[in-house]
Amino acid sequence: MIKDVAMSKRVAVLLADGFEEAEAVAFIDIMRRLDINVDVLACKDELKLNSYFKVNITADYTLSEKFEENYDAVMMPGGPEGTANLTSDKMVIDFLKRHIDMGKYICPLCSSGAKVVAANGLFGKHKYVSGPNLYKNFDDGVHVDQKVVVDGQFISGKGLGVVFDFAFIVAEHLIGQGTEKGSARWQAQHIDYDGWPYAE
Amino acid sequence: MIKDVAMSKRVAVLLADGFEEAEAVAFIDIMRRLDINVDVLACKDELKLNSYFKVNITADYTLSEKFEENYDAVMMPGGPEGTANLTSDKMVIDFLKRHIDMGKYICPLCSSGAKVVAANGLFGKHKYVSGPNLYKNFDDGVHVDQKVVVDGQFISGKGLGVVFDFAFIVAEHLIGQGTEKGSARWQAQHIDYDGWPYAE
Numbered sequence: 151m152i153k154d155v156a157m158s159k160r161v162a163v164l165l166a167d168g169f170e171e172a173e174a175v176a177f178i179d180i181m182r183r184l185d186i187n188v189d190v191l192a193c194k195d196e197l198k199l200n201s202y203f204k205v206n207i208t209a210d211y212t213l214s215e216k217f218e219e220n221y222d223a224v225m226m227p228g229g230p231e232g233t234a235n236l237t238s239d240k241m242v243i244d245f246l247k248r249h250i251d252m253g254k255y256i257c258p259l260c261s262s263g264a265k266v267v268a269a270n271g272l273f274g275k276h277k278y279v280s281g282p283n284l285y286k287n288f289d290d291g292v293h294v295d296q297k298v299v300v301d302g303q304f305i306s307g308k309g310l311g312v313v314f315d316f317a318f319i320v321a322e323h324l325i326g327q328g329t330e331k332g333s334a335r336w337q338a339q340h341i342d343y344d345g346w347p348y349a350e
Numbered sequence: 351m352i353k354d355v356a357m358s359k360r361v362a363v364l365l366a367d368g369f370e371e372a373e374a375v376a377f378i379d380i381m382r383r384l385d386i387n388v389d390v391l392a393c394k395d396e397l398k399l400n401s402y403f404k405v406n407i408t409a410d411y412t413l414s415e416k417f418e419e420n421y422d423a424v425m426m427p428g429g430p431e432g433t434a435n436l437t438s439d440k441m442v443i444d445f446l447k448r449h450i451d452m453g454k455y456i457c458p459l460c461s462s463g464a465k466v467v468a469a470n471g472l473f474g475k476h477k478y479v480s481g482p483n484l485y486k487n488f489d490d491g492v493h494v495d496q497k498v499v500v501d502g503q504f505i506s507g508k509g510l511g512v513v514f515d516f517a518f519i520v521a522e523h524l525i526g527q528g529t530e531k532g533s534a535r536w537q538a539q540h541i542d543y544d545g546w547p548y549a550e
Contacts, residue, residue, distance in 0.1 A: 170379075171375050171379060172372070172375050172376040172378075172379035172380075175371050175372050175375040175376070175405055176372040176375070176376055178372075178403065178405055179370075179371060179372035179402075179403045179405070179510070180372075182403040182404065183403065190405070190406075197406075202379075203378065203379045203382040203383065204382065205375055205378055205379070205390070205407065206390075206397075206407060206408035206409070206410070207405065207406060207407055207408075208406035208407075208408070209406070210406070297542070308542045309541050309542040310379070310541040310542070310543070311514065311538065311541040311542040311543025311544065311545075312542055312543075314511065338511065341509050341510040341511040342497070342508045342509040342510070342511040342512055343510070343511025343512075344511065344545075345511075345544075345545050
């Protein structure tokens with residue numbers, strides 16, 4: 151059953167001060183609606199975070215507490231200061247590199263695609279999308295202007311307005327496609343989101 | 351300027367334990383992106399809230415701290431336990447009644463339309479939309495199956511998947527329509543949300 155698959159999957163959401171809270175919370179919400187396990191990890195020494203628009207959010211664990219654990223997918227939201235803080239954090243980059251080497255999904259949304267993944271040369275020849283024009287600052291990866299870009303283990307999303315599309319596509323890569331109760335397509339209908347799947 | 355109008359507007363977001371966190375956070379985020387003032391109010395004796403999908407969120411104030419203040423709009427998210435807690439809270443209902451009497455915008459998303467506003471007989475003859483089939487339990491108001499329903503001072507949204515549409519429509523009622531920088535339509539493009547405005 152799709153729910154059993156979901157319950158076996160684990161996703162790490164990496165949050166640093168200044169993160170885009172709606173990108174993070176909508177993604178976490180969709181994952182948990184689908185019974186996928188999510189650890190919300192603060193990339194700092196305490197759990198309490200400062201977000202882009204001052205919603206008071208506290209993580210489940212610090213990244214250092216969970217650094218040795220392996221996840222099926224690693225997600226990062228945008229937010230200008232949030233991605234500046236992620237990209238300059240050696241522990242974040244080491245965590246990403248290990249998950250890339252293990253073939254796990256790397257899922258940057260908004261500016262994290264350019265400013266964290268491309269800035270550290272981690273996309274290689276893979277395609278990705280990121281926040282507006284930020285890709286021009288980095289040679290790594292191949293920028294494609296789409297809502298969501300899937301290339302191998304890299305699943306990237308353009309910005310806040312595509313967060314549901316992005317979350318459901320990440321979910322389908324973790325739990326498989328389907329239309330039955332518990333599937334990403336069922337849940338999209340359940341929450342009255344009609345933007346995804348794109349016209350088929 | 352539209353920003354000056356926005357900065358003069360105040361929105362109260364009412365959160366009770368069990369609230370739908372992505373509905374709340376995406377709405378707050380869009381308001382604050384547009385420079386509209388938001389107070390996140392906990393409808394309980396402490397600021398720390400339990401959310402539907404266990405994201406740790408803390409309010410700005412308790413409702414009792416801000417009960418005497420008047421807002422231009424009052425928003426409530428869904429979440430089964432959240433709306434059960436809101437509807438049984440006399441302070442919440444008194445706060446809503448006073449804002450209705452003052453002609454302010456009342457903005458329920460998802461189940462809060464039926465379970466809080468209709469359940470307390472506050473819609474009168476106004477049209478609204480709410481979570482699936484919940485309207486059948488209540489005689490108050492006239493249910494219409496649309497993404498977002500605007501009828502006078504009542505602006506209601508169907509569910510999580512329409513949260514951006516809902517937030518931008520509430521914003522346009524507060525700050526006016528426009529396409530210039532700082533307007534709701536500009537911000538929708540800025541965050542790469544292409545679902546709204548609906549086909550025109």
